[in-house]
Amino acid sequence: xxxxxxxxxxxxxxxxxxxxxxxxxxxxxxxxxxxxxxxxxxxxxxxxxxxxxxxxxxxxxxxxxxxxxxxxxxxxxxxxxxxxxxxxxxxxxxxxxxxxxxxxxxxxxxxxxxxxxxxxxxxxxxxxxxxxxxxxxxxxxxxxxxxxxxxxxxxxxxxxxxxxxxxxxxxxxxxxxxxxxxxxxxxxxxxxxxxxxxxxxxxxxxxxxxxxxxxxxxxxxxxxxxxxxxxxxxxxxxxxxxxxxxxxxxxxxxxxxxxxxxxxxxxxxxxx
Amino acid sequence: xxxxxxxxxxxxxxxxxxxxxxxxxxxxxxxxxxxxxxxxxxxxxxxxxxxxxxxxxxxxxxxxxxxxxxxxxxxxxxxxxxxxxxxxxxxxxxxxxxxxxxxxxxxxxxxxxxxxxxxxxxxxxxxxxxxxxxxxxxxxxxxxxxxxxxxxxxxxxxxxxxxxxxxxxxxxxxxxxxxxxxxxxxxxxxxxxxxxxxxxxxxxxxxxxxxxxxxxxxxxxxxxxxxxxxxxxxxxxxxxxxxxxxxxxxxxxxxxxxxxxxxxxxxxx
Numbered sequence: 001x002x003x004x005x006x007x008x009x010x011x012x013x014x015x016x017x018x019x020x021x022x023x024x025x026x027x028x029x030x031x032x033x034x035x036x037x038x039x040x041x042x043x044x045x046x047x048x049x050x051x052x053x054x055x056x057x058x059x060x061x062x063x064x065x066x067x068x069x070x071x072x073x074x075x076x077x078x079x080x081x082x083x084x085x086x087x088x089x090x091x092x093x094x095x096x097x098x099x100x101x102x103x104x105x106x107x108x109x110x111x112x113x114x115x116x117x118x119x120x121x122x123x124x125x126x127x128x129x130x131x132x133x134x135x136x137x138x139x140x141x142x143x144x145x146x147x148x149x150x151x152x153x154x155x156x157x158x159x160x161x162x163x164x165x166x167x168x169x170x171x172x173x174x175x176x177x178x179x180x181x182x183x184x185x186x187x188x189x190x191x192x193x194x195x196x197x198x199x200x201x202x203x204x205x206x207x208x209x210x211x212x213x214x215x216x217x218x219x220x221x222x223x224x225x226x227x228x229x230x231x232x233x234x235x236x237x238x239x240x241x242x243x244x245x246x247x248x249x250x251x252x253x254x255x256x257x258x259x260x261x262x263x264x265x266x267x268x269x270x271x272x
Numbered sequence: 273x274x275x276x277x278x279x280x281x282x283x284x285x286x287x288x289x290x291x292x293x294x295x296x297x298x299x300x301x302x303x304x305x306x307x308x309x310x311x312x313x314x315x316x317x318x319x320x321x322x323x324x325x326x327x328x329x330x331x332x333x334x335x336x337x338x339x340x341x342x343x344x345x346x347x348x349x350x351x352x353x354x355x356x357x358x359x360x361x362x363x364x365x366x367x368x369x370x371x372x373x374x375x376x377x378x379x380x381x382x383x384x385x386x387x388x389x390x391x392x393x394x395x396x397x398x399x400x401x402x403x404x405x406x407x408x409x410x411x412x413x414x415x416x417x418x419x420x421x422x423x424x425x426x427x428x429x430x431x432x433x434x435x436x437x438x439x440x441x442x443x444x445x446x447x448x449x450x451x452x453x454x455x456x457x458x459x460x461x462x463x464x465x466x467x468x469x470x471x472x473x474x475x476x477x478x479x480x481x482x483x484x485x486x487x488x489x490x491x492x493x494x495x496x497x498x499x500x501x502x503x504x505x506x507x508x509x510x511x512x513x514x515x516x517x518x519x520x521x522x523x524x525x526x527x528x529x530x531x532x533x534x535x536x537x538x539x540x541x
Contacts, residue, residue, distance in 0.1 A: 163429060168457070179444070
């Protein structure tokens, strides 16, 4: 029927609220345990996959950019496939960043509530907690900007933001459960198709990222548009490769490849 | 007995939400009336007050404290109005003007830019004009909040609840806000009423001091007014005269003390 996506800087409270809301609504849950399943399906190292969701690509951290984007893409494909099943509460998988505006998906950000934490930060003084939170936020913002060019804390990404400094977790569960019951959030054919298009684009991107870089994929009503860039002499070769690889994906109605000139490489090559 | 502030950008349906919330909770509702009342009491033109609460300080205003004086007037009236409880305020900067009252439910209504432009166009503006007006207004609000309160109006931590009106309808948003207002944290207990009254007393005392002594800090607890001033300020005849006026004008003040040489506490007004 509908999907609830939660995001928070406070993992402990996020877990607690998400679990209780799912229980109350009778929805399935999708959380970080899903990484193991994804790693198994794509034969990836699950620790590295989890790392990819935290760190930005870095040669020193042994996470090359190409691999990093592929890992992210695997998570995106699998999460979107699960969300198509509806009636789900999803958190801890960065879904708020890649699930676009879809009418039956409610995206909620939970902020504050650090005084309510039972472990770790609960005993620290306020100044220290603020410093740690600010550092975490900076690192998350850096990650989300590199991965999806979106700031995680931007309220424009969410349909609702609940501040847990005043609102108790149980009250937040009440609010979320009631909100999910609004008729506006019921899944419609149109909104389901939107999500299916998003999932299709993610699948195409995933197969392309195995061998190519610099790929953007969009889908609408089964028509997939791949945008890429390369030097002029490799244009036809790259387009053919994309068409050949993308053809493996099921569900594509029509495939378009948009090519842009890679000015930087072109300039560097002409200088040589 | 709820106190709710609803903050919103222009053409974000905030007014419609506020009116419905007030009707549902049977609360008084006000926005511009605040400036009207302030203007009447302190004999300052409404336009000047509106400029003080809306526009960011210009180059010359940064070195004078006129904006601070007008804001003190506005806050004194607002805290007086709020002390009675059962109020929905959807005017400018409610979340910042009442930031010292924890039981106030601070709500932000957001909407995407395209939707806001469409709504503005229904007032007879062209698309470009509507977009420019909205962006200019947002920019002014941002600058004002940054300069006066060092805060960003888009920072969700300033609010208890932020609702996007594009996803939820006005009715859904109203329902959400009313449910949230009924939570324990936002109940108007006797302690909250006392806090509101104390804050109102502190701001009313500040009104008398702010013109001549803008950096003085005031706290009030259980009617005990503590004024934090410098040694130099406290020994002037003008300061002593104002203290006498404060005592005369505010019968609710139980005790008045002046502290000199101490740092101004964070909760002081």
